[in-house]
Amino acid sequence: MRQVTLTVNGRRRTAEVEDRDLLVDMLREKLRLTGTHIGCDTSQCGACTVLLNGAAVKSCSLFAAQAEGGKVTTIEGLAKGDTLHPIQQAFHEEHGLQCGFCTPGMVMLLHEFLRRNPDPSEHEVRTALSGNMCRCTGYQNIVASALHAAWTMRGEG
Amino acid sequence: MIPAAFTYHAPRSLRDAVRLLRAYEGDARVVSGGMSLIPAMKLRLVQPEHLIDIGRLGELDYVRRTEDGGIAIGAGATYRSIEKSRAVAAVAPMLVETVRQVGDIQVRNRGTLCGSAAHADPAADAPATLLALDATFHTTGGASRRTIQARRFFVDAYETTLGPTEVLTEIRIPKQPARTGSTYLKFANKASRFAIVGVAAAVTVDRRGVCTRARIAVTGAGPCAVRATASERYLTGREVSAEAIAAAAARASRGMEFIEDVHGSEEYREHLTRVITQRALTEAARRAGA
Numbered sequence: 498m499r500q501v502t503l504t505v506n507g508r509r510r511t512a513e514v515e516d517r518d519l520l521v522d523m524l525r526e527k528l529r530l531t532g533t534h535i536g537c538d539t540s541q542c543g544a545c546t547v548l549l550n551g552a553a554v555k556s557c558s559l560f561a562a563q564a565e566g567g568k569v570t571t572i573e574g575l576a577k578g579d580t581l582h583p584i585q586q587a588f589h590e591e592h593g594l595q596c597g598f599c600t601p602g603m604v605m606l607l608h609e610f611l612r613r614n615p616d617p618s619e620h621e622v623r624t625a626l627s628g629n630m631c632r633c634t635g636y637q638n639i640v641a642s643a644l645h646a647a648w649t650m651r652g653e654g
Numbered sequence: 655m656i657p658a659a660f661t662y663h664a665p666r667s668l669r670d671a672v673r674l675l676r677a678y679e680g681d682a683r684v685v686s687g688g689m690s691l692i693p694a695m696k697l698r699l700v701q702p703e704h705l706i707d708i709g710r711l712g713e714l715d716y717v718r719r720t721e722d723g724g725i726a727i728g729a730g731a732t733y734r735s736i737e738k739s740r741a742v743a744a745v746a747p748m749l750v751e752t753v754r755q756v757g758d759i760q761v762r763n764r765g766t767l768c769g770s771a772a773h774a775d776p777a778a779d780a781p782a783t784l785l786a787l788d789a790t791f792h793t794t795g796g797a798s799r800r801t802i803q804a805r806r807f808f809v810d811a812y813e814t815t816l817g818p819t820e821v822l823t824e825i826r827i828p829k830q831p832a833r834t835g836s837t838y839l840k841f842a843n844k845a846s847r848f849a850i851v852g853v854a855a856a857v858t859v860d861r862r863g864v865c866t867r868a869r870i871a872v873t874g875a876g877p878c879a880v881r882a883t884a885s886e887r888y889l890t891g892r893e894v895s896a897e898a899i900a901a902a903a904a905r906a907s908r909g910m911e912f913i914e915d916v917h918g919s920e921e922y923r924e925h926l927t928r929v930i931t932q933r934a935l936t937e938a939a940r941r942a943g944a
Contacts (some may be wrong), residue, residue, distance in 0.1 A: 499662075509870055514706075515659070516659070516660060516661055516662040517656065517657045517658070517659055517660060538655050538691050538696070539693055539696070539697075540689070540692075540761070541656075541845075541846070543758070543760060546760055547832075552734070552763040552764075553759055553760050553763060554760050554763055554764055555760045555761070558688065558689060558692050558693060559688055559692065559764065560662060560688075560692070560705075560763075562662045562664070562707075563664075563707060563709065563710070565664070565686075606760065607757060609759070609763075610759065614858075627758045627759075627847070628757065628758025628759060628760050628761060629758075652858070
């Protein structure tokens with residue numbers, strides 16, 4: 498066992514983990530942050546996406562020990578009190594989810610992508626989402642949510 | 655899925671990493687981004703007793719120009735940092751084009767070029783491009799430091815010339831000749847985006863439109879990425895035309911070994927190799943101004 502310390506959603510958190518524990522295991526099992534989901538567990542579906550030092554990563558495909566000392570943002574870290582993050586608000590308004598299982602990963606990926614590209618085309622959004630799978634929506638409303646979020650985050654909303 | 659138990663090591667220097675690799679020779683694996691290795695460990699296809707993480711070493715995290723006008727890419731450099739590099743865009747635009755086709759944003763944020771090369775997945779994109787760019791592979795940790803030519807690096811599926819205590823520390827890409835056009839094109843598995851067949855082509859032409867140099871490499875088709883030397887030889891010295899490209903592409907599968915799996919038969923891959931080679935050569939020649 499080893500101690501891993503991360504700054505998660507702005508708070509220093511330490512947990513005792515096995516070397517083989519994945520980052521997603523530490524977040525869900527040790528820190529009880531269950532908003533990050535395990536979908537495929539084979540790094541295809543993107544449901545486990547979190548930000549590590551600002552970059553979207555699949556937390557099922559790195560060991561907690563590899564993230565030692567890093568800054569992690571999960572879906573729980575986006576809303577400010579009762580005020581949803583603009584990306585979350587956009588998913589709400591555009592009905593960007595049905596079962597909601599893939600949503601945390603979608604939102605975290607878009608968080609990085611919209612910072613890189615604040616005014617994306619629909620095609621760019623679809624390409625960016627290629628590592629995030631949704632089995633309910635057919636993606637249509639997810640793409641609409643992403644474009645809506647980009648629009649409000651540019652201050653045009 | 656839970657990997658078999660192992661001990662994780664985060665050495666503070668490359669020297670320490672090599673020391674660990676020698677201490678645990680045969681029982682250790684080096685990890686950088688881990689985008690290939692960690693999924694394989696979760697499936698227990700790979701069960702190292704020791705995992706040595708070089709992905710956190712600042713000394714290996716670089717993409718820079720070399721004195722001779724080429725590019726040096728350290729083992730810690732992610733696909734993302736290559737994607738963003740102006741130096742790579744200027745010297746080897748085909749590499750940027752290739753990297754953009756790897757995995758997805760999340761995978762490119764952590765995955766590394768050197769890691770992909772050392773892993774040598776038969777369907778990886780980068781090996782074809784590294785072959786076509788005449789890349790060299792720089793190692794440490796063996797009896798001596800080695801510089802390995804791309805053509806000698808890839809040996810078989812998941813097999814390179816790297817020894818058990820060697821670390822691939824850097825890939826260098828030489829400056830490409832003037833009037834060279836290049837592209838990487840793949841026919842991808844729709845779900846995984848891995849290459850069923852991927853072709854990297856770099857074509858150099860002179861002022862009269864005669865091909866003076868051709869580099870064509872194929873990934874995904876066989877157990878490891880290889881150069882299509884029969885096509886290269888055919889095109890070199892000939893005036894570049896649709897007919898010459900078609901004839902060169904028809905020779906692309908000569909001497910090549912093909913694999914068969916759920917995504918395609920040997921015949922299918924052989925056919926695709928010729929088709930994708932023709933398309934890649936056509937685009938590379940267009941970019942060369944031929």
